[in-house]
Amino acid sequence: MKRLGILSLVAISLAVAASGQAPSRPETEIKAVLDFQQAAWNRGDIDGFMAFYWKSDDLTFQSGNSRTHGWSDVLARYKKTYPSGKMGKLAFADLAFHVLSPDSAFVLGRFKLDRDGTLSEGVFTLVLKRTGDGWRIIHDHTSSK
Numbered sequence: 001m002k003r004l005g006i007l008s009l010v011a012i013s014l015a016v017a018a019s020g021q022a023p024s025r026p027e028t029e030i031k032a033v034l035d036f037q038q039a040a041w042n043r044g045d046i047d048g049f050m051a052f053y054w055k056s057d058d059l060t061f062q063s064g065n066s067r068t069h070g071w072s073d074v075l076a077r078y079k080k081t082y083p084s085g086k087m088g089k090l091a092f093a094d095l096a097f098h099v100l101s102p103d104s105a106f107v108l109g110r111f112k113l114d115r116d117g118t119l120s121e122g123v124f125t126l127v128l129k130r131t132g133d134g135w136r137i138i139h140d141h142t143s144s145k
Helices: 002-019 026-042 046-052 071-081
Strands: 060-063 066-069 089-101 104-115 118-131 134-144
Touching (some): 026 089, 046 134, 066 071
Parallel strands (some): 060 134
Antiparallel strands (some): 060 066, 104 118
């Protein structure tokens, strides 16, 4: 599954580059990131889900009363919280895109996660920056009820 996620990411990048079209709007590009993440999650691919998080020690993830720093620690947190095959079905909704500059944006949204009939839902704020590799999430603040 990990290989499929990486191949999908490469295919998307090559298709955009080969199209020869002007770059799309940041909102469209960021929406594609979230669509990719949702699909990766729903196929049980945490590594694919994490592909658009900034691979830096400066990445932050906040949820509840905790803060996690660094890509590796965020990945470890996800793997501990959602063991393989037990991730459930994720859906994003009510997305609001706020482009701050050509290279920075934040997204407000809602999520629903169904784990075998147990529903979790909440809100999130993602801060993203455009890097040489495309848009990357540099901060994720997720709250659930």
